[in-house]
Amino acid sequence: MLDLSGPVLEEAPRLLGAVLRHGDVAVRITEVEAYDGANDPGSHSYRGRTKRNAVMFGPAGHLYCYFTYGMHVCCNVVCGPVGTPSAVLIRAGEVVDGLDLARSRRAGASDRDLARGPARLCRALDVQLSDNGTDLRSGPLTLTLGDRVDDVSTGPRVGLRGAPDRPWRFWITGERSVSAYRPAAPLKRDRRADLGS
DNA sequence: GTTGCGATGCGCT
DNA sequence: GCGCATCGCAACA
Secondary structure, eight states, X not given: OOOOOSOHHHHHHXXXXXXXXXXXXXXXXXXXXXXXXXXXXXXXXXXXXXXXXXXXXXXXXXXEEEEXXXXXXXXXXXXXXXXXXXXEXXXXXXXXXXXXXXXXXXXTOOGGGTTBSHHHHHHHHTOOGGGTTOBXXXXXXXXXXXXXXXXXXXXXXXXXXXXXXXXXXEEXXXXXXXXXXXXXXXXXXXXXXXXXX
């Protein structure tokens, strides 16, 4: 029985090694980030409830999907008790079933890159904005927790501005399928300003 | 292996 | 209007 209603910082590492399945394609999760809505300037829910983030305020074990950068979908698993708008961003994983279908959705990518990155993972699994709010207990999307992963690394989250550094990114140590982005690069505009000053 | 940059559209102010 | 919880590709080392 999927129960993720504990504190998000305790639930996040439990998602490592879990399997997220959508139809014929399944991904073993290797990298996640925790977002603690109430106290977290990096969270979509930090400024209160909106139509978009309403799912985060609901029960744990549901999927929160959002659209970003004009072309990408990312997905989170809602954690914590009802009313606590916390979620865990699924950043990366390895495809463990439905390899051919995943490859066809990610033409040109190497197997290692199929689900390496939050938007890529959603594409490999064909998770769309319309899957927002899905209950992960009953499908068509399902989440199955695995055995606890012992070797977990932590570090700062990726790509956030306006949030203090908090080591709320978790990944399976040594996994090559974790995303390789540099943390929080400054804005292009800022870089230009630096050059000019 | 790294770095730079354009694409693109929804949600919020 | 503006700002993104980004990606993919080209160019370079």
